[in-house]
Amino acid sequence: xRFSPRAPPDxxxxxxxxxxxxxxxxxxxxxxxxxxxxxxxxxxxxxxxAVSRIPPALEAKVFGGILSEVPKFSAEAELDPQRLExxxxxxxxxxxxxPEAPYRFRLGVIPGDEPNxxxxxxxxxxxxxxxxxxxxxxxELAFVLGHELGHFRNRDHLRRMGRGFVxxxxxxxLSGGLxxxxxxxxxxxxxxxxxxxxxRSQELEADRFGLTLVAAEYGHVAGSRRxxxxxxETRGSSRVEAWLSTHPATASRxxxxxxxxxxxxxxxxxxxxxxx
Amino acid sequence: xxxxxxxxxxxxxxxxxAFTYVIGSSIExxxxxxxxxxxxxxxxxxxxxxxxxxxxxxASDGELVVANVVISVDYFKRFLAGLRGxxxxxxxxxxxxxxxxxxxxxxxxxxxxxxxxxxxxVNLRLETTSLAKANSRQDLxxxxxxAYATAVKLR
Numbered sequence: 001x002r003f004s005p006r007a008p009p010d011x012x013x014x015x016x017x018x019x020x021x022x023x024x025x026x027x028x029x030x031x032x033x034x035x036x037x038x039x040x041x042x043x044x045x046x047x048x049x050a051v052s053r054i055p056p057a058l059e060a061k062v063f064g065g066i067l068s069e070v071p072k073f074s075a076e077a078e079l080d081p082q083r084l085e086x087x088x089x090x091x092x093x094x095x096x097x098x099p100e101a102p103y104r105f106r107l108g109v110i111p112g113d114e115p116n117x118x119x120x121x122x123x124x125x126x127x128x129x130x131x132x133x134x135x136x137x138x139x140e141l142a143f144v145l146g147h148e149l150g151h152f153r154n155r156d157h158l159r160r161m162g163r164g165f166v167x168x169x170x171x172x173x174l175s176g177g178l179x180x181x182x183x184x185x186x187x188x189x190x191x192x193x194x195x196x197x198x199x200r201s202q203e204l205e206a207d208r209f210g211l212t213l214v215a216a217e218y219g220h221v222a223g224s225r226r227x228x229x230x231x232x233e234t235r236g237s238s239r240v241e242a243w244l245s246t247h248p249a250t251a252s253r254x255x256x257x258x259x260x261x262x263x264x265x266x267x268x269x270x271x272x273x274x275x276x
Numbered sequence: 277x278x279x280x281x282x283x284x285x286x287x288x289x290x291x292x293x294a295f296t297y298v299i300g301s302s303i304e305x306x307x308x309x310x311x312x313x314x315x316x317x318x319x320x321x322x323x324x325x326x327x328x329x330x331x332x333x334x335a336s337d338g339e340l341v342v343a344n345v346v347i348s349v350d351y352f353k354r355f356l357a358g359l360r361g362x363x364x365x366x367x368x369x370x371x372x373x374x375x376x377x378x379x380x381x382x383x384x385x386x387x388x389x390x391x392x393x394x395x396x397x398v399n400l401r402l403e404t405t406s407l408a409k410a411n412s413r414q415d416l417x418x419x420x421x422x423a424y425a426t427a428v429k430l431r
Contacts, residue, residue, distance in 0.1 A: 001330040003396075005320040015375045017368045021301065021356065024368055028359040 047162035051155045056102030059158065063122030079109060079132055087132055091125060091145050097216040098149060105149070117144050119151040121158060139223030142214050150209030156202045207253060208260050221261055228254050293352050300350035304372060311379050318386045322396040329398060329428065337429035341397065343384035346407070347377045348418035357416070373419060378402060381423035394427035401425065 088107045095101050103123040115131035125148045135141040151157055215221050329335055349357075349370070356369035381402070389397055403422040409415045 001332070003322040003324075005322070013375065016371045017366055019368050021297065021352070021369055025297075025352075025356055028356065028363070032359060032362065 044163060047159060051158045051162060054155075054158060059121055060103045060123060063120070079129060083132055084109070086138070087127075087141060087145075090138065090142055094142060094146050094149060094213045094217055097213050098153070101149075101152075105152070107145075117148050119148045119157040123152070125149075136226060137223045139214060139218060139221075140226045142217060143210050143221075143224035143227055146210030146213035147206045148210075149213060150206030151202070153209055154202060154205055156206065159202070204253070204256055207257055211257060211261060212264065215264070225254060225257070228257075293355060296351035300352055304376070307376055307380070308372075311376060311383065314383050314387070315379065318383065318390060321386050321390055323382065323386060323400055323425070324396065324398050325400050327399050333396075333428070334431045335428040336431045337394070339392070339394070339427045340424065341385050341389050341427045342422065342424045343381050343388060344420060344422040345377055345380045345384060346418055346420045347373060347380075348407075349373060349416050354416065370416075374404075374421075377419050377421040378423075381421040385423045385425055389425075389427040392427070393429065395430040397425040397427055399426050 084107075091105055091107050095105050105123050105125055108120075108124050108126045109129055109132065110126050111129055113128075113130055115128060115134050117125065117127040117131055120126055125145065127144070131144065132141070135144075211221055211224065214224050324330070353369040353373065357367050360367045360369075382400070385397060385400070401424055403424075405420040405422070406416055407418040407420060409417055
């Protein structure tokens with residue numbers, strides 16, 4: 001047997017595929033992101049279709065128990081009972097102006113340092129103690145409650161829940177495959193960003209409905225701006241923060257409201273009713 | 277403030293990928309250059325996989341030669357492999373790693389034998405061990421290649 005010494009040729013390595021790693025990275029990452037985006041959009045569409053088809057009776061049955069869970073962390077005890085009673089009664093009055101309302105609304109109070117309110121599936125409106133305490137006039141509170149009723153009308157609460165579920169699903173699929181540890185954090189980010197951009201138009205819709213309810217109840221919309229003016233004062237809207245937060249920048253919201261009020265011919269002149 | 281948190285969260289993995297890609301590919305290039313140079317230098321030294329000595333080879337001395345090398349995966353390679361793990365296909369990011377490791381191990385065995393005045397390696401075998409983190413089966417930390425053969429001195 002003859003041994004012929006031969007240095008291996010540099011460029012004929014059969015064991016390595018001649019593809020540049022960055023190209024591999026670009027193709028894989030963009031491809032997967034594209035697929036993920038497509039699936040996400042499809043599922044979001046699915047959520048939209050489903051939301052309009054879920055009858056409120058079913059929703060009330062499934063989620064009706066939520067308000068009974070609230071007392072567990074309720075901050076009702078800290079509040080002035082007269083104010084709370086007035087708030088409950090106010091919610092009923094406002095709902096009265098929406099005859100097609102599919103369920104009875106109930107008010108719940110949760111602890112919180114910042115004034116905030118949310119619509120919860122089943123017909124519950126949760127507000128923070130800070131909101132009730134900080135409200136100066138009834139009209140201000142009426143607008144906030146009306147805004148939440150607007151969310152119910154658009155089934156936003158269900159939409160938000162459905163979308164959250166879709167994103168959670170995507171998260172588990174994508175992070176199950178990817179080895180790299182910070183992927184879930186990355187996707188959580190995308191969730192925060194994407195979810196918030198979509199919510200802004202919902203917020204404006206709810207604003208408009210809230211305004212019409214207030215006008216129906218009082219005959220004018222004076223005093224409802226006060227809520228926003230207070231928000232501006234305390235938080236100050238930095239441009240970046242405005243883009244990142246769920247609610248559209250207060251200034252643009254005020255503009256939008258004024259424009260809408262003008263369109264609908266709602267009067268801004270009137271005496272706001274005081275709260276106890 | 278929130279803006280910084282988000283930028284940070286996005287920026288860290290991206291920066292890590294870029295950083296480890298640059299460093300990892302430079303280390304790989306240098307290692308390949310080194311391996312090629314040494315392969316050229318030791319090309320005349322016969323290495324055979326045969327179990328028996330070829331006809332005409334009369335060995336006076338024989339010794340077991342064992343050589344191994346451990347090479348680690350970098351973050352960028354692992355990320356690419358993870359993406360491949362989702363869709364399937366050749367894991368091209370690991371190919372150069374295994375190639376280098378194998379060639380390095382064989383070279384080390386050769387160089388050991390040459391240094392001790394042997395004339396060739398017979399019955400070369402290769403073993404691969406993958407090093408993974410204790411709790412995660414998918415996370416490849418590195419690769420160990422073991423090359424062992426019988427070095428022979430011919431009369």
